[in-house]
Amino acid sequence: MSTVTSAELDLSADGTLLHRGSPDSAWWRSAVIYQIYPRSWADASGDGVGDLPGITAHLPYLRNLGVDAVWLSPFYTSPQADAGYDVADYRDIDPLFGALDDAKTLVSQAHSLGIRVIVDLVPNHSSDEHEWFKAALAAAPGSPERDLYMFREGKGDDGSQPPNNWQSVFGGPAWTRVTEADGTPGQWYLHLFDPKQPDFNWENPAVRAEFESVLRFWLDLGVDGFRVDVAHGLIKEAGLPDWTGAMNMLDLTDLDKQHPPMWDQDGVHEIYRGWRKILDSYNTTGDAANDRAMCAEAWVDPPERAALFVRDDEFHQAFNFDFLQTPWRATDLREVIASSYAANDKVGAPTTWVLSNHDVVRHASRLGLPIGTPRPNGIGADDAQPDAVAGLRRARAATTLMLALPGGAYLYQGEELGLPDHTTMPDAVRQDPTFARTHGKELGRDGCRVPLPWSKDEPAFGFNRTGNAWLPQPTVYGDLAVDQQEGVAGSTLELYRELLRIRKERDLGEGALSVLDEGADVLAARVETRAGTTQVLVNFGAEPVEIPSGATVLVASEPDVDTTLPTDTAVWFTV
Ligand code: GLC
Secondary structure, three states, X not given: OOOOOOOOOOOOOOOEEEEOOOOOOOHHHOOEEEEEOHHHOOOOOOOOOXXXXXXXXXXXXXXXXXXXXXXXXXXXXXXXXXXXXXXXXXXXXOOOOOOHHHHHHHHHHHHHOOOEEEEEEOOOEOOOOOHHHHHHHHOOOOOOOHHHEXXXXXXXXXXXXXXXXXXXXXXXXXXXXXXXXXOXXXXXXXXOXXXXXXXXXXXXXHHHHHHHHHHHHHHHHOOOEEEEOOOOOOOOOOOOOOOOOOOOOOOOOOOOOOOOOOOOOOOHHHHHHXXXXXXXXXOOOOOHHHOOEEEEOOOOOOHHHHHHOOOOOOOOEEOOHHHHOXXXXXXXXXXXXXXXXXXXXXXXXXXXXXXXXOOOOOHHHHOOOOOOOOOOOOOOOOOOOOOHHHHHHHHHHHHXXXXXXXXXXXXXXOHHHOOOOOOOXXXXXXXXXXXXXXXXXXXXXXXXXXXXXXXXXXXXXXXXXXXXXXXXXXXXXHHOOHHHHOOOOOOHHHHHHHHHHHHHHOOOOOOEEXXXXXXXXXXXXXXXXXXXXXXXXXXXXXXXXXXXXOOEEXXXXXXXXXXXXXXXXXXXXXX
Protein backbone atom coordinates (compact mmCIF):
# COMPACT_ATOMS: atom_id res chain seq x y z
CA MET A 1 0.00 0.00 0.00
CA SER A 2 1.41 3.38 -0.92
CA THR A 3 1.70 6.42 1.25
CA VAL A 4 -0.38 9.34 0.06
CA THR A 5 1.89 12.35 0.02
CA SER A 6 0.79 15.92 0.51
CA ALA A 7 1.56 16.50 -3.17
CA GLU A 8 -0.91 13.79 -4.15
CA LEU A 9 -3.52 15.04 -1.73
CA ASP A 10 -4.68 18.10 -3.62
CA LEU A 11 -6.83 19.94 -1.15
CA SER A 12 -7.50 22.76 -3.54
CA ALA A 13 -9.28 20.36 -5.90
CA ASP A 14 -12.97 21.07 -6.05
CA GLY A 15 -13.94 17.60 -4.98
CA THR A 16 -17.55 16.52 -5.19
CA LEU A 17 -20.05 18.77 -3.51
CA LEU A 18 -22.35 16.43 -1.60
CA HIS A 19 -24.28 18.95 0.42
CA ARG A 20 -24.79 22.69 0.02
CA GLY A 21 -25.91 23.45 3.54
CA SER A 22 -29.22 24.98 4.53
CA PRO A 23 -30.09 28.65 4.88
CA ASP A 24 -32.14 27.66 7.92
CA SER A 25 -30.12 27.28 11.10
CA ALA A 26 -32.81 25.88 13.40
CA TRP A 27 -31.25 24.06 16.36
CA TRP A 28 -32.47 20.60 15.37
CA ARG A 29 -30.63 20.80 12.04
CA SER A 30 -27.24 20.55 13.69
CA ALA A 31 -27.82 19.57 17.33
CA VAL A 32 -25.66 17.02 19.09
CA ILE A 33 -28.12 14.91 21.06
CA TYR A 34 -26.92 12.61 23.82
CA GLN A 35 -29.00 9.51 24.46
CA ILE A 36 -29.52 8.65 28.10
CA TYR A 37 -30.71 5.14 28.84
CA PRO A 38 -32.24 5.91 32.24
CA ARG A 39 -31.85 2.39 33.60
CA SER A 40 -28.09 2.64 33.24
CA TRP A 41 -26.88 6.21 33.55
CA ALA A 42 -26.87 7.10 37.25
CA ASP A 43 -28.72 5.56 40.18
CA ALA A 44 -29.52 7.95 43.02
CA SER A 45 -31.74 5.49 44.93
CA GLY A 46 -29.16 2.71 44.99
CA ASP A 47 -31.60 -0.03 43.91
CA GLY A 48 -29.41 -1.00 40.96
CA VAL A 49 -31.51 0.72 38.28
CA GLY A 50 -30.75 4.28 37.21
CA ASP A 51 -33.32 6.99 37.86
CA LEU A 52 -34.37 10.56 37.12
CA PRO A 53 -32.81 12.12 40.27
CA GLY A 54 -29.56 10.39 39.25
CA ILE A 55 -29.77 11.99 35.84
CA THR A 56 -30.52 15.43 37.22
CA ALA A 57 -27.57 15.22 39.60
CA HIS A 58 -25.17 14.52 36.73
CA LEU A 59 -26.47 17.05 34.21
CA PRO A 60 -23.46 19.37 34.71
CA TYR A 61 -21.32 16.56 33.25
CA LEU A 62 -23.27 16.92 30.01
CA ARG A 63 -22.96 20.68 30.02
CA ASN A 64 -19.19 20.22 30.31
CA LEU A 65 -19.23 17.63 27.55
CA GLY A 66 -20.87 20.22 25.31
CA VAL A 67 -24.01 18.50 24.01
CA ASP A 68 -27.08 20.47 22.92
CA ALA A 69 -29.81 18.11 24.02
CA VAL A 70 -30.55 14.82 25.71
CA TRP A 71 -32.91 12.11 24.53
CA LEU A 72 -34.20 9.96 27.36
CA SER A 73 -35.22 6.39 26.60
CA PRO A 74 -38.59 5.55 28.23
CA PHE A 75 -39.11 6.26 31.92
CA TYR A 76 -42.89 5.75 31.93
CA THR A 77 -44.91 3.41 34.13
CA SER A 78 -44.05 -0.02 32.80
CA PRO A 79 -43.64 -3.63 33.87
CA GLN A 80 -40.25 -3.40 32.10
CA ALA A 81 -40.82 -6.43 29.88
CA ASP A 82 -38.81 -4.62 27.20
CA ALA A 83 -36.85 -2.28 29.47
CA GLY A 84 -39.59 0.35 29.42
CA TYR A 85 -40.54 0.16 25.72
CA ASP A 86 -43.71 -1.48 27.07
CA VAL A 87 -45.66 1.46 28.46
CA ALA A 88 -48.55 1.00 30.89
CA ASP A 89 -49.20 4.72 31.48
CA TYR A 90 -47.95 7.32 29.02
CA ARG A 91 -48.54 10.19 31.45
CA ASP A 92 -46.64 8.98 34.48
CA ILE A 93 -43.17 7.91 35.61
CA ASP A 94 -42.42 4.40 36.78
CA PRO A 95 -41.55 4.36 40.50
CA LEU A 96 -38.26 2.68 39.47
CA PHE A 97 -37.24 6.01 37.95
CA GLY A 98 -38.98 8.44 40.32
CA ALA A 99 -42.13 10.54 40.00
CA LEU A 100 -43.58 13.17 37.72
CA ASP A 101 -42.08 15.92 39.86
CA ASP A 102 -38.63 14.43 39.22
CA ALA A 103 -39.27 14.73 35.49
CA LYS A 104 -40.26 18.37 35.93
CA THR A 105 -37.12 19.05 37.93
CA LEU A 106 -34.98 17.29 35.34
CA VAL A 107 -36.44 19.36 32.50
CA SER A 108 -36.05 22.66 34.31
CA GLN A 109 -32.48 21.89 35.46
CA ALA A 110 -31.50 20.83 31.96
CA HIS A 111 -32.97 24.01 30.55
CA SER A 112 -31.12 26.13 33.04
CA LEU A 113 -27.89 24.49 31.83
CA GLY A 114 -28.82 25.18 28.20
CA ILE A 115 -29.65 21.55 27.42
CA ARG A 116 -32.87 20.63 25.60
CA VAL A 117 -34.82 17.53 26.59
CA ILE A 118 -36.31 15.02 24.15
CA VAL A 119 -38.44 12.16 25.42
CA ASP A 120 -39.17 8.79 23.87
CA LEU A 121 -42.67 8.16 22.59
CA VAL A 122 -43.76 4.56 22.00
CA PRO A 123 -46.90 4.65 19.82
CA ASN A 124 -46.79 1.30 18.01
CA HIS A 125 -47.70 -0.74 21.05
CA SER A 126 -48.46 -0.39 24.75
CA SER A 127 -47.82 -2.76 27.61
CA ASP A 128 -50.36 -5.53 28.13
CA GLU A 129 -50.73 -3.93 31.56
CA HIS A 130 -52.05 -0.69 30.05
CA GLU A 131 -55.64 0.03 31.24
CA TRP A 132 -56.89 -0.08 27.65
CA PHE A 133 -55.50 -3.53 27.04
CA LYS A 134 -56.85 -4.87 30.32
CA ALA A 135 -60.27 -3.51 29.35
CA ALA A 136 -59.92 -5.06 25.88
CA LEU A 137 -59.25 -8.47 27.40
CA ALA A 138 -62.25 -8.16 29.70
CA ALA A 139 -64.53 -7.04 26.85
CA ALA A 140 -66.09 -9.24 24.17
CA PRO A 141 -64.81 -9.80 20.62
CA GLY A 142 -66.08 -7.00 18.39
CA SER A 143 -66.31 -4.51 21.27
CA PRO A 144 -64.98 -0.94 21.01
CA GLU A 145 -62.36 -1.88 23.65
CA ARG A 146 -60.96 -4.66 21.46
CA ASP A 147 -60.89 -2.33 18.48
CA LEU A 148 -58.17 -0.21 20.13
CA TYR A 149 -55.75 -3.10 19.49
CA MET A 150 -55.27 -5.63 16.67
CA PHE A 151 -57.56 -8.50 17.68
CA ARG A 152 -58.48 -11.08 15.03
CA GLU A 153 -60.13 -14.49 14.86
CA GLY A 154 -57.75 -17.40 14.43
CA LYS A 155 -57.66 -19.59 11.35
CA GLY A 156 -58.99 -23.13 11.13
CA ASP A 157 -62.38 -24.50 12.18
CA ASP A 158 -61.68 -23.91 15.84
CA GLY A 159 -59.65 -20.72 15.35
CA SER A 160 -56.62 -22.41 16.82
CA GLN A 161 -54.20 -21.15 14.14
CA PRO A 162 -52.84 -17.60 14.23
CA PRO A 163 -54.52 -15.15 11.83
CA ASN A 164 -51.39 -14.97 9.66
CA ASN A 165 -47.80 -16.19 9.62
CA TRP A 166 -46.09 -13.06 10.97
CA GLN A 167 -43.18 -13.58 13.34
CA SER A 168 -42.30 -11.14 16.10
CA VAL A 169 -39.11 -9.08 15.92
CA PHE A 170 -37.95 -10.66 19.18
CA GLY A 171 -38.58 -14.20 17.87
CA GLY A 172 -41.61 -16.51 17.96
CA PRO A 173 -45.05 -15.81 16.52
CA ALA A 174 -46.37 -12.23 16.38
CA TRP A 175 -49.79 -13.41 17.65
CA THR A 176 -50.96 -14.58 21.06
CA ARG A 177 -54.33 -16.18 21.73
CA VAL A 178 -56.44 -14.93 24.62
CA THR A 179 -58.86 -16.72 26.88
CA GLU A 180 -62.35 -15.21 26.72
CA ALA A 181 -64.45 -14.29 29.77
CA ASP A 182 -66.25 -17.66 29.63
CA GLY A 183 -62.94 -19.51 29.87
CA THR A 184 -62.82 -20.66 26.24
CA PRO A 185 -59.86 -20.07 23.94
CA GLY A 186 -60.67 -16.92 21.98
CA GLN A 187 -59.28 -14.29 19.65
CA TRP A 188 -55.66 -13.54 18.89
CA TYR A 189 -53.87 -10.20 19.27
CA LEU A 190 -50.95 -8.91 17.27
CA HIS A 191 -47.62 -7.99 18.85
CA LEU A 192 -44.78 -7.20 16.46
CA PHE A 193 -42.47 -7.36 19.49
CA ASP A 194 -43.01 -9.19 22.81
CA PRO A 195 -46.43 -10.68 23.77
CA LYS A 196 -46.37 -8.06 26.55
CA GLN A 197 -46.38 -5.34 23.83
CA PRO A 198 -49.77 -5.49 22.03
CA ASP A 199 -49.92 -3.37 18.86
CA PHE A 200 -52.43 -0.52 18.81
CA ASN A 201 -54.98 -0.27 16.02
CA TRP A 202 -54.02 3.04 14.41
CA GLU A 203 -57.06 2.94 12.12
CA ASN A 204 -59.13 3.73 15.22
CA PRO A 205 -59.57 7.51 15.75
CA ALA A 206 -59.55 7.04 19.53
CA VAL A 207 -55.93 5.84 19.35
CA ARG A 208 -54.99 8.88 17.30
CA ALA A 209 -56.74 11.24 19.71
CA GLU A 210 -55.06 9.60 22.68
CA PHE A 211 -51.57 10.06 21.31
CA GLU A 212 -52.22 13.65 20.33
CA SER A 213 -53.24 14.22 23.92
CA VAL A 214 -50.09 12.44 25.17
CA LEU A 215 -47.95 14.70 22.97
CA ARG A 216 -49.61 17.75 24.48
CA PHE A 217 -49.14 16.40 27.99
CA TRP A 218 -45.35 16.28 27.60
CA LEU A 219 -45.14 19.49 25.61
CA ASP A 220 -47.09 21.21 28.39
CA LEU A 221 -44.59 19.80 30.86
CA GLY A 222 -41.87 21.58 28.90
CA VAL A 223 -40.10 18.98 26.77
CA ASP A 224 -38.45 20.07 23.54
CA GLY A 225 -39.35 17.10 21.42
CA PHE A 226 -39.83 13.40 20.90
CA ARG A 227 -37.91 10.44 19.61
CA VAL A 228 -40.61 8.26 18.09
CA ASP A 229 -40.19 4.52 18.53
CA VAL A 230 -40.87 2.19 15.57
CA ALA A 231 -42.26 5.10 13.56
CA HIS A 232 -42.49 2.89 10.48
CA GLY A 233 -44.77 0.31 12.10
CA LEU A 234 -48.04 1.96 13.12
CA ILE A 235 -50.09 1.14 10.04
CA LYS A 236 -50.33 -2.40 8.71
CA GLU A 237 -51.34 -3.39 5.18
CA ALA A 238 -55.10 -3.99 4.91
CA GLY A 239 -55.97 -7.66 5.22
CA LEU A 240 -52.71 -8.42 7.06
CA PRO A 241 -51.32 -10.67 4.29
CA ASP A 242 -48.78 -13.37 5.07
CA TRP A 243 -45.10 -12.42 4.90
CA THR A 244 -42.13 -14.71 4.58
CA GLY A 245 -39.38 -12.05 4.65
CA ALA A 246 -37.13 -11.25 7.58
CA MET A 247 -38.58 -9.83 10.79
CA ASN A 248 -35.69 -9.51 13.22
CA MET A 249 -34.05 -6.26 14.29
CA LEU A 250 -31.00 -6.90 12.14
CA ASP A 251 -32.70 -7.43 8.85
CA LEU A 252 -35.33 -4.75 8.83
CA THR A 253 -33.38 -2.73 6.32
CA ASP A 254 -32.83 -5.68 4.03
CA LEU A 255 -36.26 -5.58 2.56
CA ASP A 256 -35.73 -4.72 -1.05
CA LYS A 257 -37.42 -7.75 -2.54
CA GLN A 258 -40.99 -6.96 -1.66
CA HIS A 259 -42.72 -4.48 0.58
CA PRO A 260 -43.35 -6.02 4.01
CA PRO A 261 -46.98 -5.57 5.10
CA MET A 262 -46.13 -4.49 8.63
CA TRP A 263 -43.51 -1.80 7.94
CA ASP A 264 -43.32 1.51 6.15
CA GLN A 265 -46.92 1.70 4.94
CA ASP A 266 -47.84 5.02 3.36
CA GLY A 267 -50.62 5.55 5.88
CA VAL A 268 -48.18 6.43 8.67
CA HIS A 269 -47.35 9.79 7.13
CA GLU A 270 -50.77 11.30 7.71
CA ILE A 271 -50.39 10.59 11.44
CA TYR A 272 -47.10 12.48 11.61
CA ARG A 273 -48.47 15.43 9.67
CA GLY A 274 -51.01 15.81 12.45
CA TRP A 275 -48.30 15.61 15.10
CA ARG A 276 -46.14 18.16 13.34
CA LYS A 277 -49.01 20.65 13.50
CA ILE A 278 -49.24 20.11 17.24
CA LEU A 279 -45.50 20.59 17.76
CA ASP A 280 -45.53 23.71 15.60
CA SER A 281 -48.40 25.16 17.60
CA TYR A 282 -46.13 25.15 20.67
CA ASN A 283 -43.77 27.59 19.01
CA THR A 284 -45.81 30.66 19.77
CA THR A 285 -43.07 33.17 18.94
CA GLY A 286 -42.07 31.76 15.55
CA ASP A 287 -38.43 31.99 16.64
CA ALA A 288 -36.65 28.76 15.58
CA ALA A 289 -35.10 28.55 19.04
CA ASN A 290 -38.59 27.65 20.27
CA ASP A 291 -39.11 24.84 17.79
CA ARG A 292 -40.17 21.52 19.26
CA ALA A 293 -38.69 18.69 17.20
CA MET A 294 -39.35 15.03 16.56
CA CYS A 295 -37.04 12.31 15.30
CA ALA A 296 -38.22 9.09 13.67
CA GLU A 297 -36.85 5.67 14.46
CA ALA A 298 -37.71 4.20 11.08
CA TRP A 299 -35.74 1.20 9.87
CA VAL A 300 -36.65 1.61 6.22
CA ASP A 301 -34.83 1.24 3.00
CA PRO A 302 -33.83 2.75 0.60
CA PRO A 303 -32.83 6.22 1.92
CA GLU A 304 -35.48 7.80 -0.32
CA ARG A 305 -38.18 6.00 1.68
CA ALA A 306 -36.60 7.23 4.92
CA ALA A 307 -36.57 10.76 3.50
CA LEU A 308 -40.37 10.68 3.20
CA PHE A 309 -40.51 10.79 6.99
CA VAL A 310 -38.66 14.11 7.03
CA ARG A 311 -40.69 16.07 4.50
CA ASP A 312 -41.19 19.58 5.81
CA ASP A 313 -44.60 18.87 7.34
CA GLU A 314 -43.56 15.65 9.11
CA PHE A 315 -40.55 14.70 11.26
CA HIS A 316 -37.68 17.13 11.72
CA GLN A 317 -35.16 14.30 11.71
CA ALA A 318 -34.88 10.54 11.19
CA PHE A 319 -32.07 8.30 12.39
CA ASN A 320 -29.58 7.39 9.71
CA PHE A 321 -29.10 3.70 10.38
CA ASP A 322 -27.32 3.21 7.05
CA PHE A 323 -24.35 5.16 8.39
CA LEU A 324 -24.31 3.09 11.59
CA GLN A 325 -24.27 -0.13 9.58
CA THR A 326 -21.53 0.87 7.15
CA PRO A 327 -18.28 -1.13 7.30
CA TRP A 328 -15.06 0.65 8.21
CA ARG A 329 -14.02 1.34 4.63
CA ALA A 330 -13.42 4.69 2.93
CA THR A 331 -15.37 3.83 -0.20
CA ASP A 332 -18.41 2.54 1.69
CA LEU A 333 -18.46 5.54 3.99
CA ARG A 334 -18.10 7.98 1.10
CA GLU A 335 -21.00 6.29 -0.59
CA VAL A 336 -23.29 6.36 2.43
CA ILE A 337 -22.46 9.98 3.17
CA ALA A 338 -23.31 10.85 -0.43
CA SER A 339 -26.57 8.90 -0.50
CA SER A 340 -27.65 10.29 2.88
CA TYR A 341 -27.27 13.89 1.71
CA ALA A 342 -28.82 13.16 -1.68
CA ALA A 343 -31.97 11.71 -0.12
CA ASN A 344 -32.41 14.30 2.62
CA ASP A 345 -31.46 17.36 0.60
CA LYS A 346 -34.22 16.52 -1.85
CA VAL A 347 -36.77 17.20 0.89
CA GLY A 348 -34.80 19.99 2.59
CA ALA A 349 -34.22 17.94 5.73
CA PRO A 350 -31.04 17.69 7.78
CA THR A 351 -29.19 14.39 7.77
CA THR A 352 -28.50 12.80 11.14
CA TRP A 353 -25.52 10.67 12.07
CA VAL A 354 -25.33 7.97 14.70
CA LEU A 355 -22.88 5.19 15.54
CA SER A 356 -24.27 3.63 18.73
CA ASN A 357 -27.52 3.29 20.62
CA HIS A 358 -29.26 0.96 23.09
CA ASP A 359 -30.20 -1.54 20.37
CA VAL A 360 -26.83 -2.22 18.74
CA VAL A 361 -23.36 -3.37 19.74
CA ARG A 362 -21.39 -0.25 20.74
CA HIS A 363 -19.16 1.02 17.96
CA ALA A 364 -15.98 0.54 20.03
CA SER A 365 -16.76 -3.18 19.93
CA ARG A 366 -18.44 -3.39 16.54
CA LEU A 367 -15.50 -1.79 14.75
CA GLY A 368 -13.14 -4.23 16.47
CA LEU A 369 -14.70 -7.14 14.56
CA PRO A 370 -13.16 -8.12 11.21
CA ILE A 371 -14.14 -5.43 8.72
CA GLY A 372 -17.30 -6.36 6.86
CA THR A 373 -18.68 -8.63 9.62
CA PRO A 374 -22.49 -8.28 9.55
CA ARG A 375 -23.70 -6.34 12.57
CA PRO A 376 -24.30 -8.94 15.32
CA ASN A 377 -27.23 -8.85 17.74
CA GLY A 378 -25.00 -9.01 20.82
CA ILE A 379 -21.61 -10.64 21.38
CA GLY A 380 -21.20 -13.43 23.93
CA ALA A 381 -18.36 -15.22 25.70
CA ASP A 382 -18.46 -18.07 23.16
CA ASP A 383 -18.16 -15.71 20.18
CA ALA A 384 -14.95 -14.47 18.61
CA GLN A 385 -14.08 -11.41 20.70
CA PRO A 386 -13.58 -8.01 19.10
CA ASP A 387 -10.09 -6.54 18.93
CA ALA A 388 -10.51 -3.97 21.69
CA VAL A 389 -7.54 -1.82 20.67
CA ALA A 390 -8.44 -1.58 16.99
CA GLY A 391 -12.11 -1.16 17.91
CA LEU A 392 -11.51 1.83 20.16
CA ARG A 393 -9.08 3.39 17.72
CA ARG A 394 -11.57 3.11 14.85
CA ALA A 395 -14.42 4.24 17.08
CA ARG A 396 -12.55 7.43 17.94
CA ALA A 397 -11.77 8.02 14.27
CA ALA A 398 -15.36 7.27 13.23
CA THR A 399 -16.70 9.75 15.78
CA THR A 400 -14.20 12.36 14.63
CA LEU A 401 -15.48 11.90 11.09
CA MET A 402 -19.12 11.91 12.18
CA LEU A 403 -18.91 15.09 14.23
CA ALA A 404 -17.45 16.99 11.27
CA LEU A 405 -20.37 16.17 9.02
CA PRO A 406 -23.08 18.81 8.62
CA GLY A 407 -26.34 17.62 10.17
CA GLY A 408 -27.47 16.45 13.58
CA ALA A 409 -25.51 13.85 15.54
CA TYR A 410 -26.60 11.36 18.16
CA LEU A 411 -24.26 10.10 20.86
CA TYR A 412 -25.09 7.12 23.05
CA GLN A 413 -24.20 7.35 26.74
CA GLY A 414 -20.74 6.02 27.48
CA GLU A 415 -19.39 6.25 23.97
CA GLU A 416 -17.61 9.40 25.13
CA LEU A 417 -15.69 7.09 27.49
CA GLY A 418 -14.88 4.65 24.68
CA LEU A 419 -16.92 1.95 26.42
CA PRO A 420 -17.05 -1.42 24.69
CA ASP A 421 -20.04 -3.74 24.99
CA HIS A 422 -19.95 -6.28 27.79
CA THR A 423 -18.99 -9.12 25.43
CA THR A 424 -18.62 -11.90 28.01
CA MET A 425 -21.82 -11.38 29.98
CA PRO A 426 -23.14 -14.62 31.53
CA ASP A 427 -26.32 -15.76 29.78
CA ALA A 428 -28.02 -16.20 33.16
CA VAL A 429 -28.20 -12.43 33.68
CA ARG A 430 -29.45 -11.48 30.21
CA GLN A 431 -32.74 -9.56 30.24
CA ASP A 432 -33.47 -8.68 26.61
CA PRO A 433 -36.67 -10.59 25.67
CA THR A 434 -34.97 -11.54 22.40
CA PHE A 435 -32.67 -13.92 24.27
CA ALA A 436 -35.48 -16.02 25.76
CA ARG A 437 -37.77 -15.81 22.72
CA THR A 438 -35.08 -17.09 20.37
CA HIS A 439 -33.89 -19.69 22.92
CA GLY A 440 -30.53 -18.00 23.06
CA LYS A 441 -29.99 -17.95 19.30
CA GLU A 442 -29.96 -14.16 19.41
CA LEU A 443 -28.07 -12.85 22.43
CA GLY A 444 -29.81 -9.50 22.27
CA ARG A 445 -28.95 -6.03 23.41
CA ASP A 446 -27.92 -6.29 27.07
CA GLY A 447 -24.22 -5.88 26.26
CA CYS A 448 -24.64 -2.23 25.28
CA ARG A 449 -26.97 -1.40 28.19
CA VAL A 450 -24.61 -1.93 31.11
CA PRO A 451 -24.54 0.75 33.88
CA LEU A 452 -22.07 3.58 33.33
CA PRO A 453 -18.77 3.78 35.26
CA TRP A 454 -18.35 7.16 36.95
CA SER A 455 -15.49 6.46 39.35
CA LYS A 456 -13.13 3.53 39.41
CA ASP A 457 -12.85 2.94 43.12
CA GLU A 458 -16.48 3.19 44.16
CA PRO A 459 -19.15 0.48 44.34
CA ALA A 460 -20.57 -0.29 40.88
CA PHE A 461 -17.91 2.13 39.59
CA GLY A 462 -19.88 5.03 41.03
CA PHE A 463 -23.16 4.16 39.27
CA ASN A 464 -24.63 4.35 42.78
CA ARG A 465 -23.47 4.07 46.39
CA THR A 466 -24.67 0.53 47.07
CA GLY A 467 -22.88 -1.48 44.40
CA ASN A 468 -26.13 -2.93 43.01
CA ALA A 469 -26.38 -3.04 39.24
CA TRP A 470 -29.19 -4.53 37.14
CA LEU A 471 -26.59 -5.81 34.67
CA PRO A 472 -23.01 -6.64 35.66
CA GLN A 473 -20.26 -4.22 34.59
CA PRO A 474 -17.15 -5.72 32.97
CA THR A 475 -13.91 -5.06 34.86
CA VAL A 476 -12.50 -2.97 31.98
CA TYR A 477 -15.11 -0.34 32.82
CA GLY A 478 -13.06 0.62 35.89
CA ASP A 479 -10.18 2.07 33.90
CA LEU A 480 -12.64 3.76 31.57
CA ALA A 481 -14.60 5.48 34.36
CA VAL A 482 -15.22 9.20 34.08
CA ASP A 483 -12.82 9.99 36.95
CA GLN A 484 -10.01 8.15 35.13
CA GLN A 485 -10.44 10.25 32.00
CA GLU A 486 -11.43 13.71 33.16
CA GLY A 487 -8.58 16.14 32.53
CA VAL A 488 -6.38 13.37 31.09
CA ALA A 489 -4.92 14.46 27.77
CA GLY A 490 -5.59 11.92 25.04
CA SER A 491 -8.49 10.23 26.87
CA THR A 492 -11.61 9.49 24.88
CA LEU A 493 -13.62 11.79 27.14
CA GLU A 494 -11.28 14.71 26.48
CA LEU A 495 -11.34 13.91 22.76
CA TYR A 496 -15.15 14.17 22.70
CA ARG A 497 -15.06 17.43 24.65
CA GLU A 498 -12.55 18.85 22.23
CA LEU A 499 -14.50 17.68 19.18
CA LEU A 500 -17.71 19.20 20.50
CA ARG A 501 -16.02 22.47 21.44
CA ILE A 502 -14.44 22.88 18.01
CA ARG A 503 -17.58 21.72 16.23
CA LYS A 504 -19.41 24.60 17.88
CA GLU A 505 -16.63 27.10 17.29
CA ARG A 506 -16.48 26.26 13.59
CA ASP A 507 -20.24 25.69 13.08
CA LEU A 508 -19.51 22.24 11.74
CA GLY A 509 -23.06 20.94 12.11
CA GLU A 510 -24.03 23.43 9.43
CA GLY A 511 -22.36 24.31 6.18
CA ALA A 512 -21.49 22.64 2.90
CA LEU A 513 -19.60 19.39 2.45
CA SER A 514 -17.40 18.24 -0.41
CA VAL A 515 -15.41 15.04 -0.61
CA LEU A 516 -12.26 14.37 -2.55
CA ASP A 517 -11.92 10.96 -4.12
CA GLU A 518 -8.78 9.60 -2.53
CA GLY A 519 -9.38 5.92 -3.19
CA ALA A 520 -9.73 3.08 -0.76
CA ASP A 521 -7.34 4.21 1.97
CA VAL A 522 -8.27 7.81 2.61
CA LEU A 523 -11.45 9.74 3.14
CA ALA A 524 -10.90 13.46 2.66
CA ALA A 525 -13.68 15.99 3.11
CA ARG A 526 -14.03 19.73 3.31
CA VAL A 527 -16.65 21.49 5.37
CA GLU A 528 -17.35 25.12 4.58
CA THR A 529 -19.16 27.17 7.17
CA ARG A 530 -19.44 30.83 8.18
CA ALA A 531 -16.44 30.18 10.42
CA GLY A 532 -14.25 29.13 7.49
CA THR A 533 -13.08 25.90 5.90
CA THR A 534 -12.32 22.81 7.94
CA GLN A 535 -10.59 19.83 6.35
CA VAL A 536 -11.20 16.30 7.55
CA LEU A 537 -8.96 13.39 6.76
CA VAL A 538 -9.39 9.76 7.80
CA ASN A 539 -6.77 7.13 7.12
CA PHE A 540 -8.07 3.57 6.68
CA GLY A 541 -4.91 2.22 5.07
CA ALA A 542 -1.96 0.35 6.53
CA GLU A 543 0.52 3.17 5.80
CA PRO A 544 0.62 6.60 7.38
CA VAL A 545 -0.68 9.51 5.32
CA GLU A 546 1.09 12.86 5.23
CA ILE A 547 -0.89 15.80 6.44
CA PRO A 548 -0.40 18.64 3.93
CA SER A 549 2.37 21.01 4.89
CA GLY A 550 1.12 24.28 6.25
CA ALA A 551 -1.89 22.60 7.84
CA THR A 552 -2.88 23.57 11.35
CA VAL A 553 -4.20 20.55 13.19
CA LEU A 554 -7.33 21.39 15.18
CA VAL A 555 -7.93 17.98 16.71
CA ALA A 556 -7.06 14.38 15.94
CA SER A 557 -8.58 11.13 17.10
CA GLU A 558 -5.21 9.99 18.49
CA PRO A 559 -2.66 11.99 20.45
CA ASP A 560 0.53 13.31 18.86
CA VAL A 561 -0.73 13.68 15.31
CA ASP A 562 1.38 16.34 13.73
CA THR A 563 2.69 15.84 10.21
CA THR A 564 1.46 12.33 9.44
CA LEU A 565 -1.77 10.52 10.08
CA PRO A 566 -1.42 6.91 11.25
CA THR A 567 -3.75 4.01 10.38
CA ASP A 568 -7.33 4.27 11.65
CA THR A 569 -6.95 7.89 12.66
CA ALA A 570 -8.93 11.00 11.74
CA VAL A 571 -7.93 14.65 11.90
CA TRP A 572 -9.52 18.06 11.50
CA PHE A 573 -7.27 20.82 10.25
CA THR A 574 -7.22 24.17 8.52
CA VAL A 575 -4.84 25.31 5.82
C1 GLC B 1 -37.34 0.24 19.24
C2 GLC B 1 -36.50 0.45 20.48
C3 GLC B 1 -36.18 -0.89 21.06
C4 GLC B 1 -37.48 -1.58 21.43
C5 GLC B 1 -38.41 -1.68 20.23
C6 GLC B 1 -39.81 -2.02 20.65
O1 GLC B 1 -36.65 -0.38 18.23
O2 GLC B 1 -35.38 1.21 20.18
O3 GLC B 1 -35.35 -0.79 22.17
O4 GLC B 1 -37.22 -2.85 21.91
O5 GLC B 1 -38.50 -0.45 19.56
O6 GLC B 1 -40.40 -0.94 21.32
